[in-house]
Amino acid sequence: MSRSRVVIVGAGFAGYEAARALTRHRGLREETEVVLINPTDYFLYLPLLPQVSSGVLDPRRVAVSLPSTLPQARLVLGEVDGVDLDRRTVSYTGPEGDPGTMSYDRLVLTVGSVNKLLPIPGVAEHAHGFRGIPEALYLRDHTTRQIELAGGTDDPAECVARCTFVVVGAGYTGTEVAALGKLHTDALVKRHRVLKHRDPPRWLLVDIADRVLPELDPHLSRTADRVLRQRGVEVRTGQSVKEATRGGVLLSTGERIATRSLIWCVGVRPDPLVAVIGLSTQNGRLVVGDDLQVPGLPDVYAAGDAAAVPDRARPGSYTPMTAQHAGRQGKTLARNIAASFGYGSPRPYKHHDLGFVVDLGGVKAAANPLGVPLSGIAAGAVTRGYHLWAMPGNRTRVAADWLLDAILPKQAVQLGLVRSYAVPLDTAAPPS
Numbered sequence: 001m002s003r004s005r006v007v008i009v010g011a012g013f014a015g016y017e018a019a020r021a022l023t024r025h026r027g028l029r030e031e032t033e034v035v036l037i038n039p040t041d042y043f044l045y046l047p048l049l050p051q052v053s054s055g056v057l058d059p060r061r062v063a064v065s066l067p068s069t070l071p072q073a074r075l076v077l078g079e080v081d082g083v084d085l086d087r088r089t090v091s092y093t094g095p096e097g098d099p100g101t102m103s104y105d106r107l108v109l110t111v112g113s114v115n116k117l118l119p120i121p122g123v124a125e126h127a128h129g130f131r132g133i134p135e136a137l138y139l140r141d142h143t144t145r146q147i148e149l150a151g152g153t154d155d156p157a158e159c160v161a162r163c164t165f166v167v168v169g170a171g172y173t174g175t176e177v178a179a180l181g182k183l184h185t186d187a188l189v190k191r192h193r194v195l196k197h198r199d200p201p202r203w204l205l206v207d208i209a210d211r212v213l214p215e216l217d218p219h220l221s222r223t224a225d226r227v228l229r230q231r232g233v234e235v236r237t238g239q240s241v242k243e244a245t246r247g248g249v250l251l252s253t254g255e256r257i258a259t260r261s262l263i264w265c266v267g268v269r270p271d272p273l274v275a276v277i278g279l280s281t282q283n284g285r286l287v288v289g290d291d292l293q294v295p296g297l298p299d300v301y302a303a304g305d306a307a308a309v310p311d312r313a314r315p316g317s318y319t320p321m322t323a324q325h326a327g328r329q330g331k332t333l334a335r336n337i338a339a340s341f342g343y344g345s346p347r348p349y350k351h352h353d354l355g356f357v358v359d360l361g362g363v364k365a366a367a368n369p370l371g372v373p374l375s376g377i378a379a380g381a382v383t384r385g386y387h388l389w390a391m392p393g394n395r396t397r398v399a400a401d402w403l404l405d406a407i408l409p410k411q412a413v414q415l416g417l418v419r420s421y422a423v424p425l426d427t428a429a430p431p432s
Contacts, residue, residue: 003033006337007090007104009080010271011038011066013046013323014304015110016392017330018337023072025334027343034073035102037080037092041066044132045391046323047359048398050173052136053143054180054361055412056405057398059133064393076102083107083277085297106299106337109277109286110330113268113305113321115425122244127264129425130173138418139263143181145414146260147188151195161258163189163201166249167265168241170207171215172322172358174265175224178205178233179360181263186232187410203233204257208240213366215320216356219373223366224358264425268321270306282308282318290348292333301337303329312350325351327390357383 006022008015015036022034042063051057066075078092078100089103115129128142129135143165150162165185167178185201205212205228212228212235213221228235236251241262243250248258270284279294280287285308286294292309294300303309304326309319319325329349336346357367357379365379367386374382384402388395 003031004105004341005033005035005103006106006108007035007037007102008108008110009037009090009273010109010111010304010306011036011040011043012110012112012304013326014112014307014330014333015108016043016066016070017327018108018110018303018334019070019073019330020392021331021334022337023070025338025343028338028341029072032341035076035104036066036070036073037076037078037090037102038066039077039079039095041075041077043069043392045387045394047390048387049130049133049136050176050180051359052133053130053139053177054184055140055410056180056361057401059137061394061398061401063133064391069393076100080111080273081276083109083273085278085300088299104299106301106340108333108337109274109300109302109306110304110326111271111273111306112326113270114272115264116267116269117425118266120241120244123241123262123264124425126244126246127168127262127425128420128423129264130177131268134418135423137415138420138423139177139181140184141414141416141418142261142420143185144188144412147185147192147195147201147412148414151192157258159195159198160202161248162260163195163199164204164257164259165201165261165263166204166206166241166257166259167263168206169265169267170205170209170212170235170237171265171267172213172356174205174207174263175212175228176359176361177263177265178203179224179228179231179364182228182231182233183361184410188412191409191412200232204236205233206236206239206241206251208238208252210237212237213358216358217368217373220356220358220366220368223373223375223379224360227360227364227366268305274306285318290350291336291346292329292349293336298340301333303333309349312348313353319349319351324354324356357386359383359387 045062080092082091146162150159286302305321339346355368363380365383367379
């Protein structure tokens, strides 16, 4: 008997959890083939990416092997560039440029998101995004290089510019990047013969919102704001970048900041594949029912950042684009696909808020597990405990890196593995 095929496009939180649940389903394992199409052979644990850019974690720690942790799934390396809904096929391009086509009986679209761009002059040319390991590695090298170049120049103005870092976007990612980045550059300067006698590196966190972490609980916002300011980060809320140049940025207040480092963390938008499929969208996300099925297409499902999933806890709205929602949606999606093959019954996606955690580096964090507000060492312990629990692999190695970072000095070297042209801000665009 030929087996039915479930094709999952994208191995982010939603796709990974869907694949894991489907391959572990006893009834489906014998009669269904699960195919995972993804550009890389790993699942990226995004919440810990700022720790890669600040030198706390080795990049391999946040990259969980797909073949090792999903041995029952068939991995196809490639970038999906088209879907034929009539023929029930997807087309993709492999890592070496070879085209391919894959037929499906059930299609799962979990393609995730890319950097969100705004029509601000100079941003696309001079800012750097933060969505993957290449960007994190580039940022780690870049910040290290700026400190080293600052120490080698006799021009005071150039030294100040190279020691100034501007992060745009005070959401989850931007807040952690600024908090951890400040610790990283401060540690580099303390060991520098020349710079340790000058002013510490300057970090600015800029957002048009009226507070940091505007999408999260006010307690988390206040805690994070306090830690950032105590650490020396300049929090500029109610402001935005008006223009970016090679030598600095112009803020909406009219102030010019001399810098060689503009880090773009203003948010994300659905992967461009969503726009070319030809299905109904809401704010760029695929419209799905609360069962995660695309209306009118019983063999097509979507979840995660690419899907506009109705939020049953807030009628009339959609679930936010967060890893927590994506992972849970992947599990619900797998259950509903199994139901479509006759195993069990489908159920709508409904979530219960477990709270959020924000790692601010060292022993500092902000957390509200199950609605209980925490800060300081307690929040730090809960935050790192949550990440170890949520990660599908590499837990021991992550914990070991945290221990070594706490007791050993930081290593300040440029690896030179990623050049700036390889990490364009628009991650859907080819390098120029």
